[in-house]
Amino acid sequence: MKIAFYDAKDYDKNSFVRANAEGKYQIVFYETRLTKDTCRLAEGCDAVCVFVNDDVNREVIDELVKMNVRLIALRCAGYNNVDIEYAYGKIHIVRVPAYSPYAVAEHAMALLLTSIRRIHKAYIRTKDFNFSLSGLTGFDLHGKTVGVVGTGKIGRIFIDICRGFGMHVIAYDKFPAKDSGIEYVSLEDLWKRSDIISFHCPLTDENRHMVNADTIRQMKKGVVLINTSRGALIDAEALVDGIKQRQVGAACLDVYEEESNVFFHDYSGHIVDDDVLARLISMPNVIVTSHQAFLTEEALSNIADTTLQNIEDFFKDEYCTNEVCYKCPAIANCNQDHSKKCF
Numbered sequence: 001m002k003i004a005f006y007d008a009k010d011y012d013k014n015s016f017v018r019a020n021a022e023g024k025y026q027i028v029f030y031e032t033r034l035t036k037d038t039c040r041l042a043e044g045c046d047a048v049c050v051f052v053n054d055d056v057n058r059e060v061i062d063e064l065v066k067m068n069v070r071l072i073a074l075r076c077a078g079y080n081n082v083d084i085e086y087a088y089g090k091i092h093i094v095r096v097p098a099y100s101p102y103a104v105a106e107h108a109m110a111l112l113l114t115s116i117r118r119i120h121k122a123y124i125r126t127k128d129f130n131f132s133l134s135g136l137t138g139f140d141l142h143g144k145t146v147g148v149v150g151t152g153k154i155g156r157i158f159i160d161i162c163r164g165f166g167m168h169v170i171a172y173d174k175f176p177a178k179d180s181g182i183e184y185v186s187l188e189d190l191w192k193r194s195d196i197i198s199f200h201c202p203l204t205d206e207n208r209h210m211v212n213a214d215t216i217r218q219m220k221k222g223v224v225l226i227n228t229s230r231g232a233l234i235d236a237e238a239l240v241d242g243i244k245q246r247q248v249g250a251a252c253l254d255v256y257e258e259e260s261n262v263f264f265h266d267y268s269g270h271i272v273d274d275d276v277l278a279r280l281i282s283m284p285n286v287i288v289t290s291h292q293a294f295l296t297e298e299a300l301s302n303i304a305d306t307t308l309q310n311i312e313d314f315f316k317d318e319y320c321t322n323e324v325c326y327k328c329p330a331i332a333n334c335n336q337d338h339s340k341k342c343f
């Protein structure tokens, strides 16, 4: 079994080499992303393994199919970077639906605490032996209302963490969980009532820019936004305006809508062309991490194990439980019981 592994970083190589210790798979690691121009690197491979910023568009799918590549193995949960509707009937797609929801939920809370207790400022000050407390006043989380958008695996863990802090939790989900004890509200209510809003839903055509100038206006003055989900849920330019107008009190961003141009690379010493990102990073109440929420030892090891298992299941058996097709996201329209391949 030969796999072309795109956008490979050192930490990916380490975890996949460990998971493939018996040498069952021939994995060829490429640092480059999967694009129309780099498709040829997968010549002779059975599968390609890709990550969040590999743009698997129609052209890429056509090229892969021409080369008889049969499987796109996503080593992530989200699949908004794959044209899954176009892929249907041509090439199969598998993903890793859960590798460590704790990693992401804990990172969301780490960002929130860092931001509101000004830890990022204090760290730099004390490194410089500046022990002044001026400008470091935060606020208690206890008693505050947090609005959680998306109450799947990560959202639920984040809710538990927030409850541990004595926060009042309200939530919105397109498909609310039954008997969960979660107080579901409309999005309008969530914008209006939340002191803090955290996003844990997938990105779809329907919710792209769900945070925009209009919805920001509906939020509480001083609201803190946390996005560890997908960048394009937030209209970044509207966010900059919202912060400048003091409507948004702070933003904690692990994802950014134009992240594929910069995230995961070292641009220190370079001029970054993205003025919106540069403006956000320059603001004292914005914290940006570069899609790092998943990055724990446990998650990397689970990603490698599940990805290789997905590939083995797909080629050995008739189906893979982690296959995804365009009919799957809205479960109601999914005509598969996942006991066979999607097509």
Ligand code: NAD
Pocket (backbone or CB within 6 Å): 077, 078, 097, 098, 101, 104, 149, 150, 151, 152, 153, 154, 155, 172, 173, 174, 175, 176, 200, 201, 202, 203, 204, 206, 207, 228, 229, 230, 254, 255, 291, 292, 293, 294, 295
């Ligand atoms: P999940 O599938 O378990 O839960 C997603 C929830 O969102 C579900 O309850 C679903 O009903 C709900 N949902 C779907 N469409 C919605 C909509 N339009 N509005 C509101 N809710 C909606 O997924 P998960 O494992 O909890 O992951 C959530 C998201 O986190 C992923 O889609 C991915 O984008 C992101 N993620 C980020 C990282 C990172 O490193 N930053 C890592 C993993 C996942």
